Amino acid sequence: MKLAHLFTLVSILFFSICNAQLKTDEVLFTVANEPVYVSEFLRVYNKNLDLVKDESQRNVDEYLKLFTTYKLKLKEAKTQQLHEKASYKTELESYQKQLAKSFMKDTKVTDALLEEAYQRISYDVNANHILIKLPENANPSDTLAVYNKLVNWRQTALKNGFETVMKQKHDGKNVYGEALGYFSGFKMVYSFENAAFNTPVGEISMPFRTRFGYHIIQVLDKRKSRGERTVAHIMVTDKKGDTLNNSEERIHEIYNKFKQGEAFETLAKQFSDDKNSAVNGGEMAPFTSGQLNAPEFEKVAFELENIGDVSEPLKSAYGWHIVKLIDKKLTPSFEDVKTDLLAKVKRDDRSKLIDDALYNNLKKQYNVTQNTEAIAYFASILNENYFKRSWKLPETFKANATLFTIADTTFTYSSFGNYLLKKQQGRIIKKPLNAFVKEHYNTFLNETLVAYKEEHLEFENEDYAHVLSEYRDGLLLFDLMENTIWNASKTDSVAIKQFYQNHKDNYKTPQQIDAVVASASKQKTLKKVAKLLNKGVAVNTIKSQLNTNGNTNVIFTTAVIDANDALLPKNIPFKEGISKVYAHNDAYVLVQINKVLPQTHQLFEEAKGNVISDYQTFKENNWVNTLKQKYPIHVNQAVLKNVKSIIKNKS
Structure with a gap:
């Protein structure tokens, strides 16, 4: 499915519901003489105000540029008849079915099941x-x-x-x-x-x-239930190139520093290899029992009793950890788990209750009438040959008899007979004939009801019609961009390499240093380290001199790193030698720079991803300019002025 990529591509233009209509639907601009109306522009603009992050896109003129470019591309897609492609039609049909489901659900039944499910997960x-x-x-x-x-x-x-x-x-x-x-x-x-x-x-x-x-x-x-835990942790894994510590030794050094009184959060910021949580002092997202794929970690997390309790070092499949209890809840709030519960409800047998509610509502909406003799008739013409996959409709089959009616549409015995013939080729669970026919008849009726609703939903629900229409256009745009721009790495290899040569200075490695970083909670400790390093004392010797009596007063890390590495304070000069002592991450660091590695031009293969991205932008800009020549755009300035007034008055 292209769905995720498509939503990213057109999030600035899609999923809008009409919330601003003019009394007269004036033409705002034309693309090759095809009109685009004010109502469409306002509908999209007003909805997407909450979605765009770039402040420039809130500017009407800037947004109009985006919108006209979108319409240009859409015009080209239709010129290329991409909407006639079989793959396009298949994709659209699949999405239409997904979308229709969300518009047909019975919220009362679903809400009741959600409330029940929440009670169940609470115990x-x-x-x-x-x-x-x-x-x-x-x-x-x-x-x-x-x-x-x-x-x-x-x-x-x-x-x-x-x-x-x-x-x-x-x-x-x-x-x-x-x-x-x-x-x-x-x-x-x-x-x-x-x-x-x-x-x-x-x-x-x-x-x-x-x-x-x-x-x-x-x-x-x-x-x-055991509920939910929020913990912070410090994680240590074995690092390539760090010859001073293995992970077990390092975690115990960190644990010693904690026992000596250093703050857990400070140690996490300095030393945890879980970079996602380290910046927050090691704090992780809340989790429930069974949610983590680390049973040893989870066991310890749930055994911590009091807020602020800290575990001894423990090992999991991911490395070594120290865990601190931040918060505990018996169960998360209903609102916090509602989305997850809804997904689970739709996946298990509860969904049948939702489906049954839908079928009953559709029967009422479309005034369904059924032939009460149908099931008995089909049971009479069915026989054991069906379960041998050799059953056929009898010559005397009442093909034109009414099976049921939905609104003003009549479905005959023929439709259900053909349905049974088709199902004969699939998986068959043998049952008494009357029960077998009744089950398949109900399934056929329900499927027909849903198909009828899907076919008419666009005319019954304006919101659904807007979303579906916009998806149709968005899918065309996706195919056009994929074929014209995004597949450039496959078709424009020579041009991409030439683009790299022409813009080589844009693709350089960052300046790096080969360094030893010393971290300590006390400034005076690092002053001692600086003196010893200046005397040429080896790092391992310094560790043995300063980390005594079971105390870990300094931790060393050897690495080749750039200026953005979390180990380094900001704006540290990159020059060989021993730096001054810096306050960093609620502690202090000292850096011995053994060698400064200068910036170098990246080889094409190293920079290839960025080069292709930049080339695609370059190619798209040129292509859009050609589209503007091919499909002239004319903006009605007087109407645009009125649009700006409307938007200004609403804000």
């Missing part, structure tokens, strides 16, 4: 269960036999204990008796989750069905 349930496996297509007699068996086992469990029955009946083949431990919402299939959360503690449920078979469940305990 953990500890349970045992017994499962008798049963195929989804089991016949009614087998289903009843399994159900009755579990009713009897439940009675025995009430007398003799659930665990006793669980152990006796478990065979690991058709019957499973298991202690499940604690689990929360979304950890089990929805029907099982319902039984677990709806059964009181200490009680045993009645038999219930999942896709695996029939179960009974004993609920042992319910508790508040």
Whole structure:
């Protein structure tokens, strides 16, 4: 899918809803005599005020330049008939289906499921269960036999204990008796989750069905969930080129400095290899149990009891860590997890409830009438050949009989008959014929309802129509830019290399230094380091002299780095020798510069990514100029003046 790239490309122009209409829809400008109206410009401009970050794009004249350039490109795309491409039509159809779903959802049902889901993730349930496996297509007699068996086992469990029955009946083949431990919402299939959360503690449920078979469940305990933790950490990994420390030695040095009284946040800024969190004193984004792919880290994080508690060094798959507890919550707020919950609801069996609500609403909206004799008729003409994939419609098939009507459209037996023939070639779960036909009829009716809604939604919902129309244009623009500009690295290799030669001074490596960086919490410690370095004392000897009695007073790092490296203070002069002592990251640093590595021209392969990007910009600017010649633009200045007045008055 091109969707993510497309949204980036046209975010400045898309997803607008009409919120400013003129009484008269005047022409603002023309592109090759094709009009573009004020209403469209204002609609897009007003909506995108909240999206653009570049202040210049809020200027009407600057925004008009962007908009006219967009229209130029769109005109060229249509001239090239990109909208006739099969790939374009397929992409558009796929997006249309996605978009339609968001406009057809039943918010009441969804909101109720979200509230239920939030309650479920707020608690953990500890349970045992017994499962008798049963195929989804089991016949009614087998289903009843399994159900009755579990009713009897439940009675025995009430007398003799659930665990006793669980152990006796478990065979690991058709019957499973298991202690499940604690689990929360979304950890089990929805029907099982319902039984677990709806059964009181200490009680045993009645038999219930999942896709695996029939179960009974004993609920042992319910508790508040472990909730959410916010921690800070200092992470150390082995570094290439650092011959002074391995990660384990370094983390213990840092831990010693913490025990000596240095601030955790300061140490994180100086030494943590997790650069994303280091700038914030090591603080990470909040997480819940099971969210991190580092069980050792998570275990320690949840074991810290009091805000401010700090762990001893621990090892994970990512390196060595020291962890500090910043905050803990039993559960995140509903608003914080609402988006995530919605995604989960749509992925599991709960989504069927949302779908059923949609189907019922569509039946009411379109006044659906159904032929009550249809299911019995199709059950009568279906036979065992269907499950052998050799069934055919009989010669006496009532093809033109009415199956159902949606609004003013009639669907006949023929449509459902062809649907059954098509499904015969796919996966078939054998069931009694009447149940089989009823299931497929309901599926066919629901799919037809959704397709009918999608086909008419553009005429029923103005917001949907705007978004879909803009996506149509945006997809054309994406294909045009991809073919004309973005694939330049494949088609313009000679021109790109020539562009590099012509602009070689734009592609240089940054100036770097080969250095030893000494970090300490006290300025006087680094003054001692400077004296010893000036005397030519080796770094390892200095470490042994200053880090005594189990105290870590100074940490050294050897590296080849540039001026932007977090180890270095800003504006440090790059000249060989020993620097002065700088205050940096709430501590002090001293830098011994062994060698200054000058800027050099990057080889083409080294600079290739930046060269291609710059070349594409250069090529696009030239191309747009040719489009302006090909499709002349004429702006109605009087109308533009009125547009500016309207915008000014609204602001």
